[in-house]
Amino acid sequence: MRDEKGVVLFDPYETEQQEWKKQQVKERFKQLLTIISPIFILILWEICSQTGILDIRFFPPPTAILGTFFDLIASGELFKHVSVSLYRIATGFLLGVIPGVIIGLLMGLYAPIRHFISPLVMAFMPIPTLALLPIIIIIFGIGDFSKVVTIAGSVFFPVVINTVAGVLNIERVYLDVAKNYGASPKDFFLKIAFPGALPVMLEGIQMGQAIALLTIVAAEMMGATSGIGYLIWTSYKAFMLKEMFVGLVIISFFGFLFSLFLRGLQKKIVPWR
Amino acid sequence: MSESIKISIENVTKIFYKKHNSVTAIKDISLQIKEGEFVCLVGPSGCGKSTLLRILAGLELPSSGEFTIASESDERPLQSMVFQEKGVIPWLTVEENVAFGLKMRHLPKEVIQKQTNYYLQKVGLSQFSKLYPKELSGGMKQRISIARAFANDPEILLMDEPFAALDEQNKFILQEELLSIWSETKKTVLFITHSIDEALLLSDRIILMSAHPGEIMKEIKVPIPRPRTMEQVRANAEMAEQFLTIWNHLQSEVQRSRK
Numbered sequence A: 001m002r003d004e005k006g007v008v009l010f011d012p013y014e015t016e017q018q019e020w021k022k023q024q025v026k027e028r029f030k031q032l033l034t035i036i037s038p039i040f041i042l043i044l045w046e047i048c049s050q051t052g053i054l055d056i057r058f059f060p061p062p063t064a065i066l067g068t069f070f071d072l073i074a075s076g077e078l079f080k081h082v083s084v085s086l087y088r089i090a091t092g093f094l095l096g097v098i099p100g101v102i103i104g105l106l107m108g109l110y111a112p113i114r115h116f117i118s119p120l121v122m123a124f125m126p127i128p129t130l131a132l133l134p135i136i137i138i139i140f141g142i143g144d145f146s147k148v149v150t151i152a153g154s155v156f157f158p159v160v161i162n163t164v165a166g167v168l169n170i171e172r173v174y175l176d177v178a179k180n181y182g183a184s185p186k187d188f189f190l191k192i193a194f195p196g197a198l199p200v201m202l203e204g205i206q207m208g209q210a211i212a213l214l215t216i217v218a219a220e221m222m223g224a225t226s227g228i229g230y231l232i233w234t235s236y237k238a239f240m241l242k243e244m245f246v247g248l249v250i251i252s253f254f255g256f257l258f259s260l261f262l263r264g265l266q267k268k269i270v271p272w273r
Numbered sequence B: 001m002s003e004s005i006k007i008s009i010e011n012v013t014k015i016f017y018k019k020h021n022s023v024t025a026i027k028d029i030s031l032q033i034k035e036g037e038f039v040c041l042v043g044p045s046g047c048g049k050s051t052l053l054r055i056l057a058g059l060e061l062p063s064s065g066e067f068t069i070a071s072e073s074d075e076r077p078l079q080s081m082v083f084q085e086k087g088v089i090p091w092l093t094v095e096e097n098v099a100f101g102l103k104m105r106h107l108p109k110e111v112i113q114k115q116t117n118y119y120l121q122k123v124g125l126s127q128f129s130k131l132y133p134k135e136l137s138g139g140m141k142q143r144i145s146i147a148r149a150f151a152n153d154p155e156i157l158l159m160d161e162p163f164a165a166l167d168e169q170n171k172f173i174l175q176e177e178l179l180s181i182w183s184e185t186k187k188t189v190l191f192i193t194h195s196i197d198e199a200l201l202l203s204d205r206i207i208l209m210s211a212h213p214g215e216i217m218k219e220i221k222v223p224i225p226r227p228r229t230m231e232q233v234r235a236n237a238e239m240a241e242q243f244l245t246i247w248n249h250l251q252s253e254v255q256r257s258r259k
Helices: A004-009 A012-051 A062-075 A077-109 A111-124 A129-140 A144-168 A172-180 A185-222 A228-237 A241-269 B049-056 B094-098 B100-104 B109-122 B138-151 B168-185 B196-202 B230-235 B237-258
Strands: B005-016 B023-034 B038-042 B064-069 B079-082 B156-160 B188-193 B205-210 B215-221
Touching (some): A077 A144, A077 A241, A172 A185, A185 A241, B023 B188, B049 B064, B138 B168, B205 B237
Parallel strands (some): B079 B156, B156 B188
Antiparallel strands (some): B005 B023, B005 B064
């Protein structure tokens, strides 16, 4: 390999280029795998339903579900349920996140407030908001607001806890810098505490978003006359499983969409990470 | 330069009290630093040199004793600190970091802009002004820290081992840059380091400290004319001797604290 030929054959530039190309192919293959896996499951499901391996009454083939999906869109029923649920999620989410962030920041910044409130948070957090649903319905009625409150209740806790952790995890030296350069309490809050806590806070908000979706479906199953959860539950009771599956897929779709949106938002508002 | 006293420290003691073992970090420190003087505090780690600096920086209160920093005008902040490596705030851009002290003092926008641009240019970061610190190297980040302190135009500058985390090359470059900015402003500087070379290159006077408790052991004058370069310091026979004196002192202090 040490002769002239060897040197020409093993041009380092070309070797690295080959290596780079191989890496690119591997990357593309990985992306492909990510797209393939859901499609693969759907095809497998389709085949199993069509050939009778899966009971078609419980597992209607994806193509049939798609047909029902279009029927529900055409009748306007789907739009009604989805818009009702989205409204409840959005309002409940905001009603949970905003007080969560405010209380979390106060707890993080002021030790007496933290010590006063954290036992309450610890005590209420393990109680599933859904278990309180009967009481919530008694107090707030069967309308939209009881669902909104339920969602707000479940979103609140992860946001509070992450906001407190976010503030407490700000590196000490940044606090020293702020103090040394004479930051006023207002500047300290806006320039140090809030932006410093933001990354961990956003993780809590991500978690809250996932919990909001879980909660809305369950809440609408128990006491509602509309919404995706209602659609799933009534379809199931009427043994209209295709409609039920449409509801399930919608939930999964929105979950995906929301986390994509929040991740995009994260990149926008914490560009320094 | 005038001979007036800029920083006067009198019998400052700091004890960190705990239930079982209280630690006397510094004991009866008295020190006078003249206007425009560059003083290095050298000592083994744990000798309380950082504690003394933090007291001057208003980040700790002394247990006893007092200090004064002579103030020429009310508009100037008393002191600004250059922190160790992590003092640059990651969610502010380079420019916002340099402007931090000025913004905290709510100066007029034009003043902030002018002062910030001047020091950004001084440390060679103008073209990076809109970037976040994560995109810069360790040396660049320390330049931000230095620019931030100088831009704030304080009565005195406090520097807490600002170059300790840098590699040799970057350290030399930044030390010379610091000297060049300093020679322009003639600020009074109190600089902490455990590098003897650094102390000999930078300072007019070196204060040697001992550990447990931190006390002042010795003062060494560094009479090399300025502007200095590392080559000059290295080539100076007297300084080589001083180097050994400090070296032996540090050695024996480290040995003593091990026992």
